[in-house]
Amino acid sequence: MEILVCIKQVPGTNEVKIDPATGVLNRNGVDSKMNPYDLYALETALRLKEKYGGTVNVISMGPPQAQAIIYEAYAMGADDGALVSDRKFGGSDVLATSYTLSQGITKFRKFDLIICGKQTTDGDTAQVGPEISEYLKIPSVCNVIKIISVNETSIIVEMDMPHHVETLQVDFPCLLTVEKDIFQPRLPSYIKKMASKKQNIQILALLDFDDQDEKKYGLSGSPTQVQRIFPPTIKKDRELWQNSNLVLTDKMFDKIKELKFME
Amino acid sequence: MAKLIVHQEKIGNIQELLALCPFSALEEENGQVKINSACKMCQICVKKGPSGAVEYVTDTVKQIDKTQWQGVAVYVDHVDGVIHPVTYELLGKARELADKINQPVYALFIGSKITTKSHELLHYGVDKAYIYDTPSLEHFKIEPYAAAFEDFIQHIKPTAILVGATTIGRQLAPRIAARFGTGLTADCTVLEISENTDLVQIRPAFGGNIMAQILTPNHRPQIATVRYKVMNIPKREPIETGEIIACPINEAKLRCNVQVLNVVPKEKEKFIDSAEVLIVAGRGVKKQADLEMLKELADLLGGQVAATRPITEAGWLDAKHQVGLSGRTVRPKLIITCGVSGSVQFVAGMNHSDVIMSINKDPKANIFHVANYGLVGDIYDIIPKLIEKIKIAKGVSA
Ligand SMILES: Cc1cc2nc3c(=O)[nH]c(=O)nc-3n(C[C@H](O)[C@H](O)[C@H](O)COP(=O)(O)OP(=O)(O)OC[C@H]3O[C@@H](n4cnc5c(N)ncnc54)[C@H](O)[C@@H]3O)c2cc1C
Numbered sequence: 031m032e033i034l035v036c037i038k039q040v041p042g043t044n045e046v047k048i049d050p051a052t053g054v055l056n057r058n059g060v061d062s063k064m065n066p067y068d069l070y071a072l073e074t075a076l077r078l079k080e081k082y083g084g085t086v087n088v089i090s091m092g093p094p095q096a097q098a099i100i101y102e103a104y105a106m107g108a109d110d111g112a113l114v115s116d117r118k119f120g121g122s123d124v125l126a127t128s129y130t131l132s133q134g135i136t137k138f139r140k141f142d143l144i145i146c147g148k149q150t151t152d153g154d155t156a157q158v159g160p161e162i163s164e165y166l167k168i169p170s171v172c173n174v175i176k177i178i179s180v181n182e183t184s185i186i187v188e189m190d191m192p193h194h195v196e197t198l199q200v201d202f203p204c205l206l207t208v209e210k211d212i213f214q215p216r217l218p219s220y221i222k223k224m225a226s227k228k229q230n231i232q233i234l235a236l237l238d239f240d241d242q243d244e245k246k247y248g249l250s251g252s253p254t255q256v257q258r259i260f261p262p263t264i265k266k267d268r269e270l271w272q273n274s275n276l277v278l279t280d281k282m283f284d285k286i287k288e289l290k291f292m293e
Numbered sequence: 294m295a296k297l298i299v300h301q302e303k304i305g306n307i308q309e310l311l312a313l314c315p316f317s318a319l320e321e322e323n324g325q326v327k328i329n330s331a332c333k334m335c336q337i338c339v340k341k342g343p344s345g346a347v348e349y350v351t352d353t354v355k356q357i358d359k360t361q362w363q364g365v366a367v368y369v370d371h372v373d374g375v376i377h378p379v380t381y382e383l384l385g386k387a388r389e390l391a392d393k394i395n396q397p398v399y400a401l402f403i404g405s406k407i408t409t410k411s412h413e414l415l416h417y418g419v420d421k422a423y424i425y426d427t428p429s430l431e432h433f434k435i436e437p438y439a440a441a442f443e444d445f446i447q448h449i450k451p452t453a454i455l456v457g458a459t460t461i462g463r464q465l466a467p468r469i470a471a472r473f474g475t476g477l478t479a480d481c482t483v484l485e486i487s488e489n490t491d492l493v494q495i496r497p498a499f500g501g502n503i504m505a506q507i508l509t510p511n512h513r514p515q516i517a518t519v520r521y522k523v524m525n526i527p528k529r530e531p532i533e534t535g536e537i538i539a540c541p542i543n544e545a546k547l548r549c550n551v552q553v554l555n556v557v558p559k560e561k562e563k564f565i566d567s568a569e570v571l572i573v574a575g576r577g578v579k580k581q582a583d584l585e586m587l588k589e590l591a592d593l594l595g596g597q598v599a600a601t602r603p604i605t606e607a608g609w610l611d612a613k614h615q616v617g618l619s620g621r622t623v624r625p626k627l628i629i630t631c632g633v634s635g636s637v638q639f640v641a642g643m644n645h646s647d648v649i650m651s652i653n654k655d656p657k658a659n660i661f662h663v664a665n666y667g668l669v670g671d672i673y674d675i676i677p678k679l680i681e682k683i684k685i686a687k688g689v690s691a
């Protein structure tokens with residue numbers, strides 16, 4: 031089974047603050063790391079390989095520095111990796127990101143199964159995976175909490191829904207997004223890390239793609255536009271109610287109702 | 294192609310310009326400022342940098358004809374025909390938006406044996422409810438649902454579509470957005486509409502405490518997802534208005550590579566970490582049997598009971614229910630502490646909760662420093678009264 035895992039490099043911290051006076055974003059610390067949710071995706075792929083054979087390859091879209099997380103994936107046991115990187119991809123929204131990744135995937139490798147993380151900690155949309163599957167014209171299942179079994183032509187998984195769990199059989203090729211905690215991600219191995227130092231990473235740019243129409247990438251390929259950014263208005267009440275227990279009960283009841291916890 | 298052009302001669306202090314970029318996308322190469330692929334086109338460098346140093350240029354794009362797209366549509370989120378309440382919240386919002394631009398509200402209902410259930414939608418200001426009801430649409434499966442959705446958009450051409458950010462909505466909306474090559478804004482917290490029918494979408498962004506206002510200025514339909522309980526549920530009108538329209542669809546379009554083998558109802562969530570509502574028992578609770586009243590309150594609010602350390606140490610509740618430094622960190626939407634003093638070790642595990650309500654007899658208790666709503670009173674009096682009130686309101690026989 032050929033498995034492809036989509037991994038993204040994200041800022042090491044989410045402590046982004048916005049200066050209310052100047053409107054400038056401040057990021058404390060510029061360190062970055064692999065999107066924590068993608069570790070679960072990678073671990074799932076490695077477990078499947080251990081059980082059923084095949085290869086695990088990773089693909090990421092980002093600036094050249096994002097190669098760091100591909101090396102990290104090698105140290106965890108990934109076989110091969112590609113970085114989709116081009117200045118022309120800057121400013122991509124969900125649609126442009128998904129399209130770019132789907133083009134990169136097509137060029138990079140054949141696959142039976144693509145695994146994505148549940149979401150990223152910076153984009154935080156959980157939408158890139160499903161959009162990739164649409165562009166690749168393959169079925170997708172999100173919120174996967176368990177892999178039951180794999181055969182020649184399909185995989186059986188459990189999908190988590192709010193009030194029930196569905197067991198689904200999905201034909202290859204397909205895309206899954208997995209939940210946190212599906213498996214405990216392993217630590218990178220020192221030996222693999224040393225061995226992979228010289229391992230190659232394929233870099234894919236616009237000129238490598240089948241579709242080289244610049245209008246479909248980066249900001250031009252992004253239907254959504256950020257018009258402005260602003261700090262949230264934090265409305266945190268702090269009230270102390272001193273009254274008879276009867277009045278307190280009424281106030282508490284009204285507040286719980288107002289906050290919609292009684293449906 | 295839209296891009297940023299750097300005019301080196303207008304820069305002045307290079308380091309100051311580089312520091313402006315929150316994404317480290319500006320870098321210096323041989324004394325020249327370059328923009329790398331980490332650029333998110335936020336244009337802060339354009340707006341805040343030295344005047345004219347970074348210029349934003351776009352090719353003129355062909356404008357679409359927005360009048361071809363009419364109406365605000367809501368995807369009816371459901372499992373087995375049981376409509377998720379987020380649907381009604383979105384219908385309320387859709388009505389508001391549609392009225393501003395003088396356009397109709399549509400509901401899109403996809404499933405099997407759902408036609409009889411669709412009448413409920415007509416109590417919430419829907420002008421037209423489009424129903425795709427056929428046995429092959431039993432259970433949510435991505436391909437046939439996306440096919441029916443596509444059929445709807447092709448025929449009806451709504452300008453905007455609102456989808457609940459539920460397990461199903463989050464799988465379906467992106468699929469549709471990619472199919473039509475249009476924008477999707479996930480988890481919007483505020484939605485407005487301008488006269489030219491552009492949906493003004495506001496959501497938290499960049500993973501931090503920042504809000505972004507997002508437009509889809511040149512694509513239709515515009516698609517947004519919204520979480521449950523973000524919008525207000527409108528009043529249910531006593532009489533039905535609007536009409537129900539059955540939509541036939543070619544079975545060949547509903548072919549599918551996913552099979553549902555089994556559906557198992559879940560046991561109620563047992564971990565306090567993921568509970569949306571937590572009722573916390575502190576030492577103000579005098580004996581183990583009294584936890585029952587907190588349990589009852591938790592059940593009524595769809596939540597769970599947690600405790601401070603003295604309670605778990607006494608063995609009244611299992612250790613995995615303990616909140617705090619040596620217990621679990623929780624971040625529920627609502628936490629009600631009952632007889633908890635508010636020690637630093639306890640507060641460290643819960644101060645990021647959305648809403649904190651605290652009942653304590655002692656007006657000087659530390660917990661009141663973190664509580665959004667502090668009640669100086671006796672839990673043994675307030676909690677039973679509150680339970681009664683909620684039961685009456687819910688129509689549960691006391
Ligand atoms: C290293 C370390 C780690 C710790 N970790 C944790 C932890 O993870 N979690 C934790 O909870 N604690 C922890 N503790 C213990 C912590 O310091 C406190 O002792 C504990 O949180 C107090 O619990 P309490 O608020 O329930 O009890 P108390 O402090 O005894 O408070 C009881 C409160 O109930 C009020 N009260 C009494 N009767 C009523 C009534 N009828 N109606 C209304 N109010 C009433 C009283 O006014 C009082 O404020 C830790 C301590 C240490 C040293």
Ligand SMILES: Nc1ncnc2c1ncn2[C@@H]1O[C@H](COP(=O)(O)O)[C@@H](O)[C@H]1O
Binds near residue numbers: 036127
């Ligand atoms: N730039 C990227 N490169 C590779 N994979 C990505 C990228 N962005 C998103 N993904 C994948 O899509 C998932 C969902 O991302 P998001 O929609 O940003 O929350 C992530 O967990 C990744 O698996």
